[in-house]
Amino acid sequence: MAAAASGEELRLGCIGAGKMAQGILGGIILAGKVPVSNITVSAPSETNLEYFRDKGCNTTHSNIAVLYESNVIFLATKPHIIPTVLEEIKSSVTNNHVIISMAAGVSLQTLEQLSPPGAKILRMSPNLPCVVQEGAVVFSRGSCAEQQDSDMLKNLLSACGMCEETPETYIDIHTGLSGSGVAYVYLFAEALADGAVKMGMPSALSSRIAAQTLLGAAKLMLQTGDHPAKLRSDVCTPGGTTIHALHELEKGGLRATVMSAVEAATQRARDLDRR
Known part of the structure; x- marks a missing residue:
């Protein structure tokens, strides 16, 4: 205790x-x-x-x-x-x-x-x-x-x-990264599951698999200490399914959009103290 x-x-x-x-x-x-x-x-x-x-x-x-x-x-x-x-x-x-x-x-x-x-x-x-x-x-x-x-x-x-x-300067950044970031992850999980539903998998199963995918990826990142870019590269094989999918994500501006989301939430947290 x-x-x-x-x-x-x-x-x-x-x-x-x-x-x-x-x-x-x-x-x-x-x-x-x-x-x-x-x-x-x-x-x-x-x-x-x-x-x-x-x-x-x-x-x-x-x-x-x-x-x-x-x-x-x-x-x-x-x-x-x-x-x-x-x-x-x-x-x-x-x-x-x-x-x-x-x-x-x-x-x-x-x-x-x-x-x-x-x-x-x-x-x-x-x-x-x-x-x-x-x-x-x-x-x-x-x-x-x-x-x-x-x-x-x-x-x-x-x-x-x-x-x-x-x-203390990190706290508002943490709000943008993790406090609000949980919602970003849920949105991504929903999109993953919806993609599988579109391709013919039942919704309940696709949601469970999406959640387990996120859990496993996070655990691997924490336990290995490897940079996310290395782990991402480890999944890609030349001409394989993953690199084709990543290309679509890059075309959609996923990285830039997520970075902008963290920035927006951080700035909002900073603005709250000035009201």
Whole structure:
């Protein structure tokens, strides 16, 4: 079980109960990092709280109650809600709290400006596959957060998949690459499966094969450490099926389009902090 930075028992809180909160806390719960009785989640409506209530977590409509019940608090609201939430809880934040924002585009500087002086703030960028413990997460520390806070968060998030501490400048890029990138992969998987349906394969089977193809390709890339270009070349044989198919993808501008998608999502994440 993970320990709090100060050595006391870890009690997790989460303000917001949507998909990203479910992904992060779901992974932590699945790995048994924290007892569900030590987790408190708040949201304005009952709809999303049912997920956590069904798992045995404490739920509330009061954000202040989360502060009273927890020493590590995740902020999992929409980015434009963050200022309102921090203003609401500001008077209840103590030196015993560690605040971790997973809101896209809200910088550490902004988070610290909206928090009491000396507050321990970290900023993270997760993605949805955290719920099946195959996520990709990066995080950065604010000026008052210490190494032990970083170690605590990394221990927690190891339950969710890959976790790296990085410079904050990488976080918005991670949003464009991986946070939003999951949707790009699903679109590609859908297109792969639809191509097989067009050629006569049943939809359910083609979808399973597409998913397994992506899973296997990703695992090979991680385990070998090889550059994607090398692995792609390994699949191609002179005059074979793959090089003919890749030619069509190049004609369609796949690489340039995907690069532009990452750029657009990254820029949008950066713009969110300027609103």
